[in-house]
Amino acid sequence: xxxxxxxxxxxxxxxxxxxxxxxxxxxxxxxxxxxxxxxxxxxxxxxxxxxxxxxxxxxxxxxxxxxxxxxxxxxxxxxxxxxxxxxxxxxxxxxxxxxxxxxxxxxxxxxxxxxxxxxxxxxxxxxxxxxxxxxxxxxxxxxxxxxxxxxxxxxxxxxxxxxxxxxxxxxxxxxxxxxxxxxxxxxxxxxxxxxxxxxxxxxxxxxxxxxxxxxxxxxxxxxxxxxxxxxxxxxxxxxxxxxxxxxxxxxxxxxxxxxxxxxxxxxxxxxxxxxxxxxxxxxxxxxxxxxxxxxxxxxxxxxxxxxxxxxxxxxxxxxxxxxxxxxxxxxxxxxxxxxxxxxxxxxxxxxxxxxxxxxxxxxxxxxxxxxxxxxxxxxxxxxxxxxxxxxxxxxxxxxxxxxxxxxxxxxxxxxxxxxxxxxxxxxxxxxxxxxxxxxxxxxxxxxxxxxxxxxxxxxxxxxxxxxxxxxxxxxxxxxxxxxxxxxxxxxxxxxxxxxxxxxxxxxxxxxxxxxxxxxxxxxxxxxxxxxxxxxxxxxxxxxxxxxxxxxxxxxxxxxxxxxxxxxxxxxxxxxxxxxxxxxxxxxxxxxxxxxxxxxxxxxxxx
Amino acid sequence: xxxxxxxxxxxxxxxxxxxxxxxxxxxxxxxxxxxxxxxxxxxxxxxxxxxxxxxxxxxxxxxxxxxxxxxxxxxxxxxxxxxxxxxxxxxxxxxxxxxxxxxxxxxxxxxxxxxxxxxxxxxxxxxxxxxxxxxxxxxxxxxxxxxxxxxxxxxxxxxxxxxxxxxxxxxxxxxxxxxxxxxxxxxxxxxxxxxxxxxxxxxxxxxxxxxxxxxxxxxxxxx
Numbered sequence: 001x002x003x004x005x006x007x008x009x010x011x012x013x014x015x016x017x018x019x020x021x022x023x024x025x026x027x028x029x030x031x032x033x034x035x036x037x038x039x040x041x042x043x044x045x046x047x048x049x050x051x052x053x054x055x056x057x058x059x060x061x062x063x064x065x066x067x068x069x070x071x072x073x074x075x076x077x078x079x080x081x082x083x084x085x086x087x088x089x090x091x092x093x094x095x096x097x098x099x100x101x102x103x104x105x106x107x108x109x110x111x112x113x114x115x116x117x118x119x120x121x122x123x124x125x126x127x128x129x130x131x132x133x134x135x136x137x138x139x140x141x142x143x144x145x146x147x148x149x150x151x152x153x154x155x156x157x158x159x160x161x162x163x164x165x166x167x168x169x170x171x172x173x174x175x176x177x178x179x180x181x182x183x184x185x186x187x188x189x190x191x192x193x194x195x196x197x198x199x200x201x202x203x204x205x206x207x208x209x210x211x212x213x214x215x216x217x218x219x220x221x222x223x224x225x226x227x228x229x230x231x232x233x234x235x236x237x238x239x240x241x242x243x244x245x246x247x248x249x250x251x252x253x254x255x256x257x258x259x260x261x262x263x264x265x266x267x268x269x270x271x272x273x274x275x276x277x278x279x280x281x282x283x284x285x286x287x288x289x290x291x292x293x294x295x296x297x298x299x300x301x302x303x304x305x306x307x308x309x310x311x312x313x314x315x316x317x318x319x320x321x322x323x324x325x326x327x328x329x330x331x332x333x334x335x336x337x338x339x340x341x342x343x344x345x346x347x348x349x350x351x352x353x354x355x356x357x358x359x360x361x362x363x364x365x366x367x368x369x370x371x372x373x374x375x376x377x378x379x380x381x382x383x384x385x386x387x388x389x390x391x392x393x394x395x396x397x398x399x400x401x402x403x404x405x406x407x408x409x410x411x412x413x414x415x416x417x418x419x420x421x422x423x424x425x426x427x428x429x430x431x432x433x434x435x436x437x438x439x440x441x442x443x444x445x446x447x448x449x450x451x452x453x454x455x456x457x458x459x460x461x462x463x464x465x466x467x468x469x470x471x472x473x474x475x476x477x478x479x480x481x482x483x484x485x486x487x488x489x490x491x492x493x494x495x496x497x498x499x500x501x502x503x504x505x506x507x508x509x510x511x512x513x514x515x516x517x518x519x520x521x522x523x524x525x526x527x528x529x530x531x532x533x534x535x536x537x538x539x540x541x542x543x544x545x546x547x548x549x550x551x552x553x554x555x556x557x558x559x560x561x562x563x564x565x566x567x568x569x570x571x572x573x574x575x576x577x578x579x580x581x582x583x584x585x586x587x588x589x590x591x592x593x594x595x596x597x598x599x600x601x602x603x604x605x606x
Numbered sequence: 607x608x609x610x611x612x613x614x615x616x617x618x619x620x621x622x623x624x625x626x627x628x629x630x631x632x633x634x635x636x637x638x639x640x641x642x643x644x645x646x647x648x649x650x651x652x653x654x655x656x657x658x659x660x661x662x663x664x665x666x667x668x669x670x671x672x673x674x675x676x677x678x679x680x681x682x683x684x685x686x687x688x689x690x691x692x693x694x695x696x697x698x699x700x701x702x703x704x705x706x707x708x709x710x711x712x713x714x715x716x717x718x719x720x721x722x723x724x725x726x727x728x729x730x731x732x733x734x735x736x737x738x739x740x741x742x743x744x745x746x747x748x749x750x751x752x753x754x755x756x757x758x759x760x761x762x763x764x765x766x767x768x769x770x771x772x773x774x775x776x777x778x779x780x781x782x783x784x785x786x787x788x789x790x791x792x793x794x795x796x797x798x799x800x801x802x803x804x805x806x807x808x809x810x811x812x813x814x815x816x817x818x819x820x821x822x823x824x825x826x827x828x829x
Contacts, residue, residue, distance in 0.1 A: 162674060206662045369674040377669055403696065406670065408689040463689060466670045 004133040004162060004370050005123055006362025008170075009112060009150065011069040011193030011219060012329070014038050015359035016119040018127065019372060024174060024363035026356050027119075027126045034356060036122070039066045040114045042101040045519060049118040057255065061087035061247040063101055067221055070193050071097045071108040072153075073145030073491050085225060087247040095491045107493060109153040110501055116157035117505075134159045135366040137358050139194040140166035141214030141306075141383045143429050144441045144470050145491040151469065152493055156501045162369050164467040167191070168198035169380050170361030171327040172207055174352055176376060177364050183322035184210075186310075188340050188348065189358075190303060191328035193219040197307045199314040199321070205375040210314035211402045212383050213306035218299065220261070220330040226295045227257035227287075231272065235283050239276060246277045264289045265332045293335045300339050307343055313402050324348035327357055379404050382464050384439075389426035393435045398462055401431065408463040412477070419450040425460070427470065427487075440490040446474055447483055458483075514567070521567035521574075525558055528574055532581050539588040547583065554580040613679070623667060623687075631668070631676075633683045639711055640694035649787060650705055650780035652698065661695040702773075702811070705780065709808055724813040727768070731820065734761050738827060755828055762824045765817055772814045779807050 006017045006024070013035035017026045026034040033051070040049050041056035041064040048056075056064040065088055071079060076092035083090060089100035098105040120131050136159075138150050147164050154161035168187035175181045182202050189196040196214035200207055231253055232243045243249050256274050263270040264287065274283045311317060324344045330336060331354055340348045352360065367373045382405050387397040398409040413423050423446040430438030448456045457477040464470055475482045488494070493501070532555060540548050558573040611618060612625035612632065619625050619632055634643060641648045644660050666672070668691055673684040698704045723731050741754040783803050786796060 163671075204662070206665065208662075365671075368671050371672075371675050374672070377666055377671060379665060379669070404692040406685050406689040407692055408686075463685070465685060466688075 002133060003127070003129065003131065004135060004366035005120075005131055006170075006359055006364070006366045007116065007119055007134050007136045008167070008359035008362055009069070009115065009136055009138075009153070010038055010358075011067050011191060011221065012038060013192070013355065014115050014119055015356060016123045017356075017359040017363035018123065019363050019367040022373075024177070024360040024367075026359055027123045029122060034359075036115065036118055037066075038068065038112075038115050039064060040068075040101075040111050041065070046514075047101075047114060049114050057251045058248050061251045062089065064088070064251075065099055065101065065106075065111050067193055068099070068108050068111045070217065070221070071099075072112065073143065073147070073149040074108075075491050078491075084244070085228075087250060094494070094497075095489070096493055107497075107501070109149050109493065109498075110156055110505070112150070112153035113156035113501075113505060116153060116159060120157060120159065132158070132160055133162055133366075135163045135165060135362045135369065136161055137167045137170045137362050138164055139189075139191075139214060139216050140168050140196040140198050140212040140380075141194070141216050142166075142468075143216075143384055143439055144386075144468070145439070145489060146216065147467060147469050148489065148492050151467070152498050152501075155498055156505050158502075158505070163365060164469065165362060165365050165378070166196070166198065166209075166212070166380055166383075166468070167194075167358045168196045168212070168327060169200065169207065169209055169378055170359075170365060171325065171352075171357045172198070172200050172202070172361065173364040173376065173378060174357045174361040175325055176202055176205075176207060177373075178360075179351060181323060184316065184320055185323045185325055186307070186321045186344060187325045187327055188303075188307070188331065189214075189327040190330040190336060191219050192330070193217070193221050195219060195303050195306065197303070197310045199310050199316065205377065207376065207378045208404075209379060209381045209402075210316070211310045212381055213310040213313070214383070215302065215306060218302055219328075220258075222299050223261055223292075223296050223330070224254055224257045226299070227261060227292070228253050230295065231257065231274065231283065231285075234285065235274075235276065238283070239280060241276065241278070241280065243277070249275075249277050260287055261292060262329075262332070264292050265334060289334070296333065296335060300333075300336055303336075304339065304343055318344045318346075321346065326350040327354050329355055380466070380468070381405060382407060382468055384429045385431055386441075386462060386464065386470065387428050387438075389428060389435045394433060395428050395430070395435050395438050399464060403464075405464050405468055406466055408461055411460050411462070413446060413448075413456075413458045413460060415448055415451070415453050415456050418453050420453065421448055421450050422446060423448055423458070427462070427472070441470065442487045442489045442492075444472065444485050444487045446485070449476070517567040518565060518570075521570040522562055525562045525570050525574055528577060529555060529558060529562075532577060532584075535581065535584055535588055539584060539591060542587045542591060543584055547580075551577070551580045551584060613683075631673070631680055631683050631687070634687050634690045638690075640697050640707060643690060643694040644698060646698070647787070648708060648711070649784045650701070650708060651777075651784050652704070654699065657695070657698060661691070664691050701777075701780070702814070705776065705807060706811060709804060709811070713804055713808070721816040721819065722809075722812045723816050724768075724772075727817075734758075734820070734824075737761070738824070742827065758824060758828050762821060762828070765821050765824070769814060769817050769821065772810055772817070776807065776810050776814070779803055779810070783807070 003018060008015045015026050015034055017024050028034050036050040037054040039053040040047060041053035043056065053064060057066065074097055075095050076090060076097055091098045091100065091105065096107050098107055099111060123131050134154060136150055136154055138147055150164055151161045168189040171187050171189065172185060185200050185202060187198045194216045195218040196212065198212040199210045201210055235241060235243055243253060253274055256272060260270045260272050269286055269288045272285045272287055276283055321344050324340060324346050326348045331350060337348060364373060365378065368376060381402045382399060383401060385397045385401045386399040387395040390396040398411060399407050425446055426443050427441045428435060428438040429441050432438050446458055448458060458474055459477050460472065460474045462470060462472055472485050472487060473482060474485055536548065536551055554577040558577050561569045561573040612628060612630060614630040615625060615628040617625065617627045624631055646652055668684050668687040670681060670684050670688060673681045697707050737754060737757055741758060744751040744754060786799055
């Protein structure tokens with residue numbers, strides 16, 4: 001059985017984790033950092049991801065994509081009122097947002113796939129084996145299109161996504177395993193871009209979700225924006241300059257807002273300092289925690305209504321909750337903790353790192369799927385009601401929200417006109433009465449044999465699988481034959497598009513590898529140039545003039561090769577230089593050895 | 607619960623959910639009712655703790671998580687079985703849904719249960735509908751509006767009280783039904799008794815649904 005990894009694909013940061021000796025661990029990078037910023041930047045050397053891409057936010061904002069999770073499974077109309085906040089260019093094709101980066105356009109799943117690939121690479125380097133299977137987490141309140149988009153991202157990244165699991169439930173798995181938690185718990189998950197609340201019952205290794213609720217468009221990002229608006233307004237009043245017109249400075253303001261917000265979770269006051277455009281100086285101000293909290297209050301209040309709804313749907317009151325667990329970076333805010341404590345009447349806790357706990361839980365679920373952990377089982381629910389459009393634009397509900405998944409419903413269809421050969425079916429998700437107020441998931445045409453009206457009987461099965469993703473099948477009840485259904489997603493990539501993107505990603509993978517090799521070769525060449533130059537300066541007098549000249553010539557040839565776009569000649573020139581400087585290094589070593597031995601007795605040397 | 611012949615090795619299946627010869631999971635038959643699926647007799651008073659324990663046990667047996675390393679055919683069966691199990695548990699867990707389901711099994715389709723107002727409340731409910739209309743078209747803060755609101759609040763309390771009485775009465779019928787089933791006699795007298803209980807339960811359930819929808823309508827209007 002090959003290893004299955006767990007991935008937390010976050011709005012701001014992403015992590016990858018695996019199971020080791022029955023415990024989940026997050027994969028760190030060389031510097032011990034576990035989080036990969038979910039940022040992708042297009043540079044002159046190709047696409048880069050993570051920490052290095054984050055540095056490009058202020059350098060080339062229009063070519064640096066962040067918070068792409070907000071666009072998963074969405075059309076342009078869904079994000080219309082926040083377009084001004086993003087410096088990169090968004091368009092739409094076939095109901096799917098596209099992000100313009102240089103000459104090419106990318107769908108959100110493609111951008112997410114780049115983050116996934118970076119995580120995959122990191123795990124492969126750390127574990128020394130290739131990774132092809134993963135469990136990926138999504139916000140519990142993600143709808144079908146958003147889940148499908150996440151699965152597509154995995155496919156494009158060359159990962160077989162064995163399971164999509166909900167972030168709060170993943171967190172509960174980590175808690176259940178490490179803290180042996182039992183009873184009824186509420187998981188309050190407030191992250192960078194999304195909010196979820198899940199109520200679970202933990203009993204003898206079964207994790208039964210009773211209800212879930214949330215808002216997939218509410219997170220720390222929204223708090224940053226409030227601060228950004230505040231600062232921009234003040235800068236306009238003070239310096240008569242509109243920062244909105246300077247995308248790179250907008251990003252500086254946004255990053256400063258985020259930094260100050262995080263700082264105010266620890267301190268009572270923080271200093272804001274932003275360099276202004278056109279060399280007109282800096283904007284500085286003090287911001288107190290109280291000021292931040294009065295701004296943040298309305299956003300935090302918006303998390304409480306979903307909590308009450310979840311309690312009601314679970315048939316519980318706050319008194320029935322034994323434990324409240326906090327997940328997500330935004331729960332570090334003291335005000336969030338206060339409000340949660342007030343609502344549930346209990347001190348919430350986060351014994352496990354709120355940034356890592358979701359990835360850890362995903363690794364536990366991965367271990368369950370690979371047969372490693374057998375005593376734990378997660379029984380999750382579908383967050384939204386599923387239905388179909390009926391006469392008069394009304395939605396008829398087939399599977400209610402908070403139904404345990406897998407869940408299925410069957411519906412019998414017939415014809416109203418003699419010889420009718422098809423029935424159009426429109427699938428929806430949401431809690432409202434009218435079709436127009438719910439989310440359109442997909443449409444398809446049911447094929448019906450031409451018969452008198454009312455005679456055909458086609459049974460359609462709507463099955464929500466353990467990933468929370470809908471599968472539709474149809475059977476002709478008269479013949480018993482099943483028919484394949486070609487579902488056209490309303491806000492998603494078609495199968496053909498996903499396939500094309502997988503193909504492209506393999507094609508571009510070669511370019512990506514080249515870009516990476518080039519960067520590495522240049523770094524190595526720089527290091528070699530520096531040390532050789534130093535040696536030559538220090539010990540050049542110990543070797544012949546011709547030999548020194550040979551080294552100088554090799555140095556300049558490597559410097560020239562380094563500017564090329566092919567890593568191979570760089571490596572070749574590096575070998576040349578190493579060869580030319582071989583004797584220099586030996587001589588230098590001898591010399592330094594001699595010096596260190598001078599004045600010492602033979603017995604000391606031994 | 608299982609079919610009589612294994613889909614995989616075609617040997618006769620005598621085990622409950624698995625073929626004894628090739629140990630492959632067997633699909634839950636379409637004819638299996640939810641009581642049988644969860645291994646309970648067709649009774650209306652079930653112990654929620656026992657029901658939950660059985661649901662958890664069967665979830666461990668069927669959940670797709672435990673079939674990831676098995677063949678695609680077994681995965682499909684596990685997915686289907688888990689979906690049936692979840693529906694069965696959801697239906698039987700709630701006493702009202704459980705009774706409606708049993709009525710459907712005993713007397714035909716559940717969808718035949720129409721909601722109807724309790725006969726003795728007919729006049730009162732007609733009047734209530736009028737008051738509701740009046741309230742909807744009145745100024746909420748006016749004296750008239752507030753007076754109507756008080757009337758509606760009293761009505762709501764009264765109907766909620768009535769709903770509780772109906773549920774208590776249903777509970778008594780459920781116990782009677784179970785006792786009749788436990789005796790297991792097949793005389794003409796018990797058959798008549800059975801039909802009487804089924805009819806009473808059906809009427810009460812349909813009245814209860816009606817009152818429930820009126821109450822939630824009321825609550826939404828005056829909220």
